Every structure is written in structure tokens, then in C-alpha cells.
Amino acid sequence: MNSSLQILIRSPKFLIGAITFLVMIAFVTIYPLINTSDPTEMVALAFQPPSAELLLGSDNFGRDLFLELIYGIRTSIFVGLVAGLSATIIGLAIGLAAGYIGGMIDDILTAITNIFIVIPSFIVLILISVSIDSRSTLITAIIIGITSWPWTARAVRAQTSSLRNRDHVNIAKISGHSTPRIITFEILPYIMSYVVMAFVLQTASGILSEASISMLGLGPYNTISLGILLNWALTFEAPVSGAWWAFIPAAFSIAIITFSLYLMNTGMDEIFNPKIRS
Amino acid sequence: MNAYRKFFVKKSLWYLLTLFVAVALNFLLPRLIEGNPVSMIANQMTQVMTDSDSMKKVYDTFAAEFGIDKPLWQQFFIYLGNLLRGDLGTSFGLYPTPVSTILASAVPWTLALQLPAILVGWIIGNALGAIAAYKKGVFDKVLFPTFLFINSIPYFILAIILLYIFGLTLNWLPTSGGYNYQMTPNLSLEFIGSVLKHHFLPFLSIVLVTIGGQAIGMREMSIYELNTDYVLYSKLLGIKDSTISRYVFKNAMLPQITGLALSIGTMIGGSLITEIVFSYPGIGTWLFTAIRQLDYPLISGATLLIAISVLLANFTIEIVYGLVDPRIKAAQMEEE
DSSP: OOHHHOOOHOOHHHHHHHHHHHHHHHHHHHHHSSSSTTTSSBOOOOOEEEOOTTTOBBBBOBBBBBHHHHHHHHHHHHHHHHHHHHHHHHHHHHHIIIIIOOOOOHHHHHHHHHHHHHHHHHHHHHHOOOOOOOOHHHHHHHHHTTTTTTTHHHHHHHHHHHHTTSSSHHHHHTOOHHHHHHHIIHHHHHHHEEEEHHHHHHHHHHHHHHHHHHHHTTTTTTSSSSSHHHHHHHTTTTTTTTGGTTTTHHHHHHHHHHHHHHHHHHHHHHHHHGGGGO | OOOHHHHHHHHHHHHHHHHHHHHHHHHHHHHSSSSSSHHHHHHHHHHHOOOOHHHHHHHHHHHHHHTSSOHHHHHHHHHHHHHHOOOOOOSSTTTTSSSSHHHHHHHHHHHHHHHHHHHHHHHHHHHHHHHHHHOHHHHHHHHHHHHHHHHHHHHHHHHHHIIIIIIIIISSSSSSSSSSSOOOSSSOOHHHOOOOOHHHHHHHHHHHHHHHHHHHHHHHHHHHHHTSHHHHHHHHTTHHHHHHHHHHHHHHHHHHHHHHHHHHHHHHHHHHHHHTTTSSSHHHHHHHHHHHHHOOOHHHHHHHHHHHHHHHEEEHHHHHHHHHHHHHHHHHHHHH
């Protein structure tokens, strides 16, 4: 584990991505501790342009957009991480079960996975979100997670079933090791690099999904996320009022967060997958 | 051809099953969850109306449509029966317009926007990705991060940025709607021009994001192919670079077709939100309106329509892929 971390650090793509992401998290965690004002407080007139006092101006309600952006980034990253984690766990569990157990269970699980890969997760997300009255941030994140596991499941299944009949797994079986033990020590280490990469990608797509459903007006309640900021900007016609500060910073924040995650993923891919190293 | 027919039948059966699951989810999810929208909204709707006679009528319409008083499995058969007759229910927001009428007016707009945009983006993206992999060096170092960055911008954000720059700041192009609403739709050149002008910005934003994603995939596939033994062997044989790149392109292209099939759901979802940004009169914009008005039948009709189109697009691509890729035919032959 230590050595793979050392290799990773030598990949500039991974390093740039990881540093950007961590700095972003550190900043949005620390800033609210220094500036303890309430982001929903109205401090100015509507759509004031950026100034020394209001770094990113004010929104349609006259709230400090810079502060809102900080809270928005925090919520969005949180949603992304929780969604990514739940999607990875579900995908890993289904993939391992299908790949390792095989037979009927494999057939059924693979069929379910294939069906949910084709049915757009976006639609399932809308259907569930419409039906739930009060969506907290956590619930939104988990809903995103449970609609985006099929990719991970498919890849984990493919790798597990190719590992299942390798010699070291057979030896472990003959030695009488229990199934959980075999999976933990003989299978998981081989697919770990893939699982970590899947988690990073799922986090990025979780952030994008949150932004998408919030844009539709189906985001979490009583909070500020990047998607909700964009939804407000559009609903209250910020583009028409020329208030670029109401949506450009939020838009770029989403792009930068997902870009840093994609960079991390590409960096890892090149390390763990020497064939595509250019 | 017999092998291909078998492949076709197998795929068709799979897609029928998937279609059934999609329809069942569309029916079940909103009904199973606590305080389900169907009965609740039907109640809410009737509370708004004051005239008791029309209230009763509205309530009866929806009660009959949903079969609220019947057990769930009977409701499902009512739902399926209605679907088979092409009846998607009555809109709450635009009562008493049928949902199918609203969606039918939106489909041509969405199709005309998304189909060309996704295809054009896919073709350009693949070409650029192949070039980046082939030329390497500075070209790749600049293009690749650009693709990656564009790919991390959600569709609608690029849309907002384009709208702001070209529509509002430079005032080059109209910012909302499908055509100039002062005109009446006809086949005159002026009207077609207006449609094209309104089409351009949403089209461009979908194309750009699609290019990003496709180019990344194609670049990876091409780099992989360029490192294979047959490329090295051809180089040693002294075969012209342009010929080798044609081999590589062909081989790298096949997985990209599957890639298109698999990402088409996400693409359509993203493009729907692009429509909202430009108030384009397609399904995405209607979905947005429906969600704001809690127009449940319209939401449900739109999600079902989108799910079915994604399935159909996938099915088409897979069937074509079976024709194009000799390996699929070979695999089918082996099975026999």
C-alpha cells in the first residue's frame, strides 16, 4: 500500500488532481470557521456586482454569493463523496457476489445489472426524488448512490470471475479458508486499485448528478449546493440581468471539482494500467 | 445469417424484459413510497378548485385514470392498458390536455436537437481523440487536458456559459425558445432561419461536451491499439503510416460504438437539461415545468418516454454493432 502511494505521488496528473481537491476541501471546511456569518442572511441589494466587500457580489435575495458558494461547494462535495461511497459499496457487493459465487446467482445479478445499466439512472433518480417529500442532503446523496452502482458491479464481477479460478485462490480454498477470508485476502487486493478508481469516478458523477437534479428543482431541501445556486440563478433570471457572478463561479466550481477528480482517476489509471501510459 | 438472427432474437428478448422493468419502475416508484404523489396530488388538485361540480369531475377523471380505489396490481393493469392505447393520462397543469398531446408536440424539437448534436459530437470527438493519440507530443499534451476539462463541465453549465457569452453579452443569437414566437410556424425561409438560429446555441453546447467525453475514450483506445504487436509488425514491414493509422482507427472504433450505446442515457439526460437553460420547447423543458407545478402525470409520461427512447437507441446501436463487428458473428457461430 505504501509503495503504491509512492508511485502515485510521482504521477503529475494524480498529484495535481489530488492537491486541487484537498485544498478545495480544506478551504471550504476552514473558511466557515473564520467567517461565521449565516450564508442565508440578506446583506445587500439584489444582484450587486462583485466588490471589495462582497467578493462575488450578491444574488437575487441580496445574499453574499461568496459565502453561499463556499457552503455550496461543501454540500456538493459531501453529496459526491457519500453518493460515491454508497455506489461503490453496492457495486462491490453485487460484483463480488456475482463473480465469486457464480452459477444461478451470477446469472440473476448480472441480468439485474445489465437491465439497470440500460435504464437511465437519471430517470430513476427523478422518479424517486419526485416521490420523497422532504429530501435531506444525506438522503439525496444516498438516492444518487443507489441509482449509480451498475458500472462498478459489472467491472468488479468481470475481474472477480477471472480471479476466482487462479491457483492462489484454489490453494486458499483447499486450505479450508472461509469465503469471507478468501474474498478479503485473495480477491480484494487484486481489484482494490480498480475499486478506488471507481470510487473517485463515482464521486465526480455524484456531484454532477446532484447538480442536474437540483437544476430540475429536485435537489435537497434547506441547504445550499452548487446545483441549487444554479437553479436559483436560472429561476430568478440572473443571466438576463447580466449577473454573471450568480452562476459562472458556481459553474466553474463544479467543473474544477470534477476535473480534479478526473485527473486523479487518469493518473491512477496510467499507473495501475501501464498499457495506456503514453 | 442464421447466427445473426439468433443474436437479434436474444437481444430483442433482453430489451423487452428491460422495457418491462422500466415501465414497472415508472409505475411502482411513485406509488410505493410513503405519502405517494398519485393519491396526494389528486387530492390537492381538487382542493384548489372551488366549484364543487367541476371539482368532482376532475377528481373522478384522475380517480378513474389511476384506479386509486383498487388494489395495486389492478392499478398496474389499468396503467398498462392505458399505455397500450397510447393514453398517458391527463395533465394537471394544463387540464384537460392529454399528456400524450403535450409530449407529441415536444418530441420533434428534442429529436431535432439531440440526434444531430450527439452524432456530430461523437464523430468529431472520435476523430480528435485518434489524432491526439497518434500525434502525441505537444498536440496531445494540450488537447487531452482540454477534453478532460470540457468533459468535467456538465452539459447545462456549458449551456449557461454559451448563453451568457453569445446570447446576452454579444447578442449574436437568441437565448430562448425554439423559434421567434411572434411568427406563426410555416415553411417560409424566414421561419426556418429563425428555427436554425434558435437551434444553434443548444446544439453547440451539446456537441462540445460530447466531443470531450468521446475524445478521451477514443484516445485511450487508440493508444492501446498503437502499442499492440500488429502495429509494431506493420511498422517493421515498412507499411505506410497512413495505412497503419487506418487499421488502428478501425479497431479502436468498435469499442467506441459500444461506448456510444452505453453513454447515450447520460447524454440524453444531460441534453434535456440543456433544453431547460434555453427554454427550448422540447421534453426537458416540459419536464422542468411539470416538476415545478407538481404535474404528476406529465412527469411520469416524460420519464417513461425518455426511458423508452434510451432503450430504443441502445437497442438500435447494439443491433448495428452486431452487423459491424465480425467478432460477434464469430462468437455466435461458435455457439452453434
